[in-house]
Amino acid sequence: MAEQVIGIDEDAEVDSPQDPSLNFYATGQDGKALKLHKRVASVAIGVGGQQWQEAFEEEISEYTDEQIIAMAPFHFIGRGIAGIDEMAQVLHDSNDSQVYFGVLQIQIGDGTFARYKNIFIHFQGEKMKAIARAKANRRLALAKDIIGACNAPLVVTNAQQFTVEWVFEELKRVFEGDNIAYKGKGQMTDLNTLRVNYKARMEKAKAEAEEERQRMLLEKEHMEKEAKRQAAEEEQRRMEELKREAEAKKRAMENDKKRKAEEERRLRHEREEQERLQQAEAEKKRLEEELKKNPNANVEDLKPTKTKKKKKGRKKKKKDDWSDDRPWTPQRVLDCIHSDISPFNWGLFKPSQKEVKPIKWGHGNLNVLRAELKDDQVQYGLMRLSFGSGRFRRNYWVYFLWTPDTMTMEHKKGRLRSKHVSFNGEMQRMLAPWNISLTVETKEKVTIKDWIMRVKRTVVIDGDDDKFTEEEYQRALEEEAKYIAELKAKEQAAKIQRDKEEQIEKLKNMQEETVKRKQKAERRQSAEFTKLNLKAVKINLGMPAPDNHPASTPIMDHDGHYSMDLRFSNVADQKMLDAANDANDANEDETKHASGDDEEEEEEEEREPSPEPVIELSAEEIAVLDAERKRKEVIELAKRQENEMKYRDVLQSKLVLESVELVKRTSEKLCWILFAPQRL
Numbered sequence: 001m002a003e004q005v006i007g008i009d010e011d012a013e014v015d016s017p018q019d020p021s022l023n024f025y026a027t028g029q030d031g032k033a034l035k036l037h038k039r040v041a042s043v044a045i046g047v048g049g050q051q052w053q054e055a056f057e058e059e060i061s062e063y064t065d066e067q068i069i070a071m072a073p074f075h076f077i078g079r080g081i082a083g084i085d086e087m088a089q090v091l092h093d094s095n096d097s098q099v100y101f102g103v104l105q106i107q108i109g110d111g112t113f114a115r116y117k118n119i120f121i122h123f124q125g126e127k128m129k130a131i132a133r134a135k136a137n138r139r140l141a142l143a144k145d146i147i148g149a150c151n152a153p154l155v156v157t158n159a160q161q162f163t164v165e166w167v168f169e170e171l172k173r174v175f176e177g178d179n180i181a182y183k184g185k186g187q188m189t190d191l192n193t194l195r196v197n198y199k200a201r202m203e204k205a206k207a208e209a210e211e212e213r214q215r216m217l218l219e220k221e222h223m224e225k226e227a228k229r230q231a232a233e234e235e236q237r238r239m240e241e242l243k244r245e246a247e248a249k250k251r252a253m254e255n256d257k258k259r260k261a262e263e264e265r266r267l268r269h270e271r272e273e274q275e276r277l278q279q280a281e282a283e284k285k286r287l288e289e290e291l292k293k294n295p296n297a298n299v300e301d302l303k304p305t306k307t308k309k310k311k312k313g314r315k316k317k318k319k320d321d322w323s324d325d326r327p328w329t330p331q332r333v334l335d336c337i338h339s340d341i342s343p344f345n346w347g348l349f350k351p352s353q354k355e356v357k358p359i360k361w362g363h364g365n366l367n368v369l370r371a372e373l374k375d376d377q378v379q380y381g382l383m384r385l386s387f388g389s390g391r392f393r394r395n396y397w398v399y400f401l402w403t404p405d406t407m408t409m410e411h412k413k414g415r416l417r418s419k420h421v422s423f424n425g426e427m428q429r430m431l432a433p434w435n436i437s438l439t440v441e442t443k444e445k446v447t448i449k450d451w452i453m454r455v456k457r458t459v460v461i462d463g464d465d466d467k468f469t470e471e472e473y474q475r476a477l478e479e480e481a482k483y484i485a486e487l488k489a490k491e492q493a494a495k496i497q498r499d500k501e502e503q504i505e506k507l508k509n510m511q512e513e514t515v516k517r518k519q520k521a522e523r524r525q526s527a528e529f530t531k532l533n534l535k536a537v538k539i540n541l542g543m544p545a546p547d548n549h550p551a552s553t554p555i556m557d558h559d560g561h562y563s564m565d566l567r568f569s570n571v572a573d574q575k576m577l578d579a580a581n582d583a584n585d586a587n588e589d590e591t592k593h594a595s596g597d598d599e600e601e602e603e604e605e606e607r608e609p610s611p612e613p614v615i616e617l618s619a620e621e622i623a624v625l626d627a628e629r630k631r632k633e634v635i636e637l638a639k640r641q642e643n644e645m646k647y648r649d650v651l652q653s654k655l656v657l658e659s660v661e662l663v664k665r666t667s668e669k670l671c672w673i674l675f676a677p678q679r680l
Helices: 047-060 065-071 083-093 130-147 164-170 172-176 191-293 330-338 366-371 414-421 424-430 448-459 470-527 531-541 571-606 619-664
Strands: 074-080 099-108 115-124 152-156 346-349 358-362 379-387 394-402 436-440 672-677
Touching (some): 065 619, 074 099, 074 130, 074 619, 083 099, 099 619, 115 130, 115 672, 130 672, 164 172, 191 619, 330 346, 330 358, 346 366, 366 379, 379 448, 379 470, 448 470
Parallel strands (some): 115 152
Antiparallel strands (some): 074 672, 099 672
């Protein structure tokens, strides 16, 4: 018998976005490996079963899902090849509280004398409620139609009684009716012999099923991995689709905002043009009226003079004096090394592919640089080699890669070394320009003789190599040392000058504060009323004033206003105080108004046209997009679950129809099936 994994339409498309498993019993406990369109169980089928499967699939493909479910509204419970004892395991799991229908095929005899009995199994658990049992038994007639003709029915109410002995005893009349001679010797078969032979045959079937189960476990693992891979790919495609949709909506919203901004700009330009035309018309009328009043006047003289605004020129970048007043940023360090003469002539940098990261920098010969090279890390460097002095001075920049061999041999950092060496191209680009490129593995190669020879081979023209000597190099270093000393002296002098200016400015501010306080005290003294003056004023007005009372003297607050205690003042006093306060406020308003006009004029001069609006989504709009995306994901998940449940029911019905036919075929190993009614 040719073996094949049980399957229905293995190449068919699946509507469900997922590939769920169906949990049912099968020989070898492999029912959980059953998939939607690639179903697997440890049961092999023959050629006849395969042909029937193909015909069955071709016929059923014309039916809708609802029609297939209506043909067999049952849930698949289990099937197998090990007979009664295996079916009893499934019945025990029901706890005698379910209703199952099924068919059991029992083989009697061997070879030419083999006979097959199809038994209709009707299991009614005795613990099941009567109403539920009656409702489930409504499908009894439909189950009999699906199974078809059988040799005998068997009603089971208790899973404990369902054994080989009990079944053979109940079906005794069916088995003994054939009067089959055992092994051709003419002896009639008794019931006990049939039972023993049946058990031996089922044990052999179990052993074959165990071998098949081992093979199916490997197949199951493969299918699970494939299902996970397909699910991950599907999820990735779905997320990419949602991302593209969100990006399209975002672009649409940005285009809408841009369109609105352009519309607002167009309307603003139209308003400005209309205002300009109105101003021109008003100016024209004014000129006509002026000419009517004075016909001999010159038209150009009557036109208002236009004040030309000063154009803001670009500020010229101040040349760097390489002082310590400004912070030493990575770019400033690099520019300093690239300068013809500066305080720094070498620098070391960390390996990087994105930005310049200085480690150390300074001035000196190669001995200073060599002392800063680390034996356990890759470093990139740039050094200015200068020869000669004055107008005969020549500068050359050496780019070098320090990749010490000790990283691999002693420090065991070979992988890190290879990674950092791979940054060489980007570092060359970021540290450019340079004249010579070197790769150094040991400190013995960092010598002035070796580097001068490399410079000669690269840049020297025939007959001009006498300028590239150690003496010329030392002469250039001495000139740079003098330049650095002068720069430091200049910085020191500038610092002393700044300190003096700060002291002078501080003294000047203190003197101005003293003058202001003195003037304020004088104004307060001139405006203050004494008790005698107030008494004299009141006497002249004919008003008595309380004597020796402190509240009769006006008091000035921090704003320069005067006040008195109203319990000891009169209307005349209040009028005098109000007049003094009003005069003080008027002076302050004039001062503020004058300074405010100056500020407004400066703002008008510095005013520039408003920039174009930036088109970008706000946080609220992004939140709306996220909410829409989540809503679609929820809808899609619900739809996927609905399709999954529907396809499960369809598959259950197909399995029932297929398994019943395979059990009743005598050429197949499958010998029993159980199924239960769907929810009514």
